[in-house]
Amino acid sequence: MALSEFDLIRRYFSRGPRRPDAAIGIGDDGAVLRPPAGCELVVAMDTLVADVHFPATARATDVGHKALAVNLSDLAAMGAEAAWATLALTLPRPDPAWLEGFAAGFFALAAEHGVQLVGGDTTRGPLTVTVQAHGFIPAGRALGRAGARPGDVLLLSGTVGEAALALAAWRERRILPPAAAGCLERRWHRPSPRLALGRAARDWAHAAIDVSDGVAADLAHLLEASGVGARLELARLPLSAAARAAAAELGLGQEALWRLALSGGDDYELLLAVPPKRLEEALAAGRALGCPCTPIGALSAAPGLQLQRKDGTAFSLASPGYDHFRERQ
Numbered sequence: 001m002a003l004s005e006f007d008l009i010r011r012y013f014s015r016g017p018r019r020p021d022a023a024i025g026i027g028d029d030g031a032v033l034r035p036p037a038g039c040e041l042v043v044a045m046d047t048l049v050a051d052v053h054f055p056a057t058a059r060a061t062d063v064g065h066k067a068l069a070v071n072l073s074d075l076a077a078m079g080a081e082a083a084w085a086t087l088a089l090t091l092p093r094p095d096p097a098w099l100e101g102f103a104a105g106f107f108a109l110a111a112e113h114g115v116q117l118v119g120g121d122t123t124r125g126p127l128t129v130t131v132q133a134h135g136f137i138p139a140g141r142a143l144g145r146a147g148a149r150p151g152d153v154l155l156l157s158g159t160v161g162e163a164a165l166a167l168a169a170w171r172e173r174r175i176l177p178p179a180a181a182g183c184l185e186r187r188w189h190r191p192s193p194r195l196a197l198g199r200a201a202r203d204w205a206h207a208a209i210d211v212s213d214g215v216a217a218d219l220a221h222l223l224e225a226s227g228v229g230a231r232l233e234l235a236r237l238p239l240s241a242a243a244r245a246a247a248a249e250l251g252l253g254q255e256a257l258w259r260l261a262l263s264g265g266d267d268y269e270l271l272l273a274v275p276p277k278r279l280e281e282a283l284a285a286g287r288a289l290g291c292p293c294t295p296i297g298a299l300s301a302a303p304g305l306q307l308q309r310k311d312g313t314a315f316s317l318a319s320p321g322y323d324h325f326r327e328r329q
């Protein structure tokens with residue numbers, strides 16, 4: 001290893017935003033951090049393993065972006081303001097070009113959200129990236145999964161299914177039309193954590209979860225935590241023009257596209273349970289923050305998730321994921 005561990009940390013990771021509330025950052029045995037008075041600390045951690053969570057051939061800058069983004073998405077779902085992050089990096093070898101790309105992606109997103117990297121660990125081994133993000137929230141105001149009530153409207157930010165379509169096309173070695181391909185790949189590799197929306201949602205949402213494993217799976221977590229059920233109207237699922245174009249190109253019919261959008265994952269949008277009397281405010285906040293939200297259903301006292309077509313008939317989501325990719329309709 002030409003580059004010592006110390007040089008590597010100094011060269012690639014001693015950068016990005018500096019915050020006055022980080023009394024000690026990188027370089028000591030531990031970071032010393034000062035959450036504002038009256039705030040609680042929110043902590044989230046996610047690991048990305050090469051060839052499990054991203055292709056080992058993925059662009060380093062995308063890996064750097066995504067490793068931080070997926071953690072910030074968890075903070076967003078809690079309604080937290082992001083502040084600090086730590087990074088555990090396991091590398092097969094210290095490849096300067098890869099490290100430079102990784103750091104560029106990581107710190108561009110960190111700068112966007114004012115997040116300071118305050119420490120970490122660097123080891124040799126199979127490529128694995130673990131990030132822990134730390135944020136704060138006024139005491140008692142965390143959003144969480146458990147507060148949804150029957151009658152709440154189910155709101156979904158942005159659009160879903162693009163990352164799953166990009167993954168499906170990549171696995172099948174299919175070439176998508178360039179305009180759609182660019183959009184889908186951005187959505188897969190460079191998710192945008194919805195931090196501003198999550199913070200705003202503290203004022204009008206009863207509960208929230210970020211969509212990492214697919215709308216159906218993550219909604220099920222929210223329903224279980226809240227002890228409620230839901231009816232979701234498939235025709236309302238927000239699907240982008242790029243997703244529709246890609247689905248057409250891949251020969252996926254409407255129902256196959258719904259399946260993919262519901263069970264594909266990697267969307268990093270927010271699912272929010274909003275009382276009807278706050279719905280207008282929620283929709284206006286989404287628009288104002290450049291992150292429009294779509295009502296996709298409603299919560300019920302009866303448990304379970306009902307998926308409904310426009311004509312009212314029930315839709316069943318058999319086994320999830322890209323198993324359905326070859327389905328033709």
Ligand code: ADP
Pocket residue numbers: 009013025026027028029030087088089117118119120121122
């Ligand atoms: P120690 O041996 O005391 O655990 P290390 O030698 O592992 O310390 O790390 C030295 C300093 O560099 C620490 O402040 C640590 O938090 C930081 N650090 C190590 N690896 C990373 C990394 N990948 N990103 C950011 N900071 C790191």
Ligand code: MG
Pocket residue numbers: 028029
């Ligand atoms: Mg030490």
